[in-house]
Amino acid sequence: MTAYGSALLLVLGSLTATATATAASAAAPAAPATVPNSRELCGPGSAIKFVRSDFPSTPRIDNKWNPLTPGMQYTTTGEVVSADGTKSVHTVVHTVTGLTKVINGVKTLVLWDRDYSDGELVESELAFFSQSKKGSVWLFGEYPEEYENGHRVGAPSTFISGIDKAQAGIAMQGDPHRNTPAYVQAYAPSVDFLDCGDVRYKHQRICVPTGCYNDVMVIDEFNPLDPPSAGHQRKYYSAGTGLVKVTAVSGADQEFMDLVKIKKLSRSELESVNAQALKQDRRGYTVSKDVYAKTPRAVVSTPAGGAS
Known part of the structure; x- marks a missing residue:
């Protein structure tokens, strides 16, 4: 074959290969314009956008849907219904202490929750x-001590933002609206913790033992890491008050609770609460050496913020 013939074959072969590749490319489905971010734990648009400088040097939580004022105490009570129909009385006493604690470079307010089942303390x-x-109100971590038969048995579910890949999340948006992406309330992979929030309803009317509330927002809470049997929980927030009701949509263990008491602590009561919460904070350095012990100690910032 002449040199010309060989060159012609090479050219024709190249053109054929190019045409084949072009046809294959045209036949293949187009790649999506955007790929969901792997950090979007609660679905598209839910990536955590934590910026330390977004938070003031002195914490003040006056979000109308979740106000946390030192010296205020809220009691919710109801029942937990298990899959076999067994019921237990569940009560949680939520107290906003006068303590602050620096977590991941941000000064936070300390909330102290006491959780009772059939009158027995099961978690502090x-x-x-x-x-x-x-x-927006952000959750930076939790130190939950567990109790069995009146005895403290540890705090295995402790997580702190910035430690073991745990991340702070939004407990309550600053301006929540329906039909917006779900958001991460907190994420701690080392303890399989992931809570997501999704605004479902607004302007609802709800009556509970503390009264009737007309401007109520309902937030659906779920963990996409859980199996479907875990179900969803609905929390009802009233403007100016905060959490007033909890219900379950589905799941094996379903919780139903109402706000039954709102109390402003006296000066001496807040001092007592601060002392007890500080004691638990100090204990955390020996109970949770790998996580909690890495945090700065809590301090009293509001020693007597309650009524005199």
């Missing part, structure tokens, strides 16, 4: 919140 938890300059 310190939770840490701060409000961004844009009004």
Whole structure:
């Protein structure tokens, strides 16, 4: 074959290969314009956008849907219904302490929750919140001590933002609206913790033992890591008050609770609460050496913020 013939074959072969590749490319489905971010734990648009400078040096939580004022105490009570129909009385006493604690570089307020089942203490938890300059309330971690038969048995579910890949999340948006993406309330992979929030309803009317509330927002809470049998929980928030009701949509163990008491602590009562919460904070350094012990100690910032 002449040199010309060989060159012609090479050219024709190249053109054929190019045409084949072009046809294959045209036949293949187009790649999506955007790929969901792997950090979007609660669905598209839910990536955590934590910026330390977004938070003030002194925490103040006045979000109308979830106000946390030192010296205020809220009691919710109801029942938990298990899959076999067994019921237990569940009560949680939520107390906003006068303590602050720095978590992941942000000064937070300390909430102290005491959780009772059929009158017996089953959990005592310190939770840490701060409000961004844009009004969103963020959860920075939890130190929940568990109890069995009146005895403390540890705090295996402890998580702190910035430790073991745990991340703070939005407990309550500054300006929540329906038909917006679900958001991450907190994420702690080391303890399989992921809570997502999704605004479902607004302007609802709800009556509970503390009264009737007309401007109520309903938030659906779920964990996409859980099996479908875990179900969803609905929380009802009233403007100016906060959480007033909890219901279950589905799941093996379903919880139903109402706000039954709102109390402003006296000066001496707040001092007592601060002392007890501080004691638990100090204990955390020996109970949770790998996580909680890595945090700065809580301090009293509001020693007597309650009524005199």
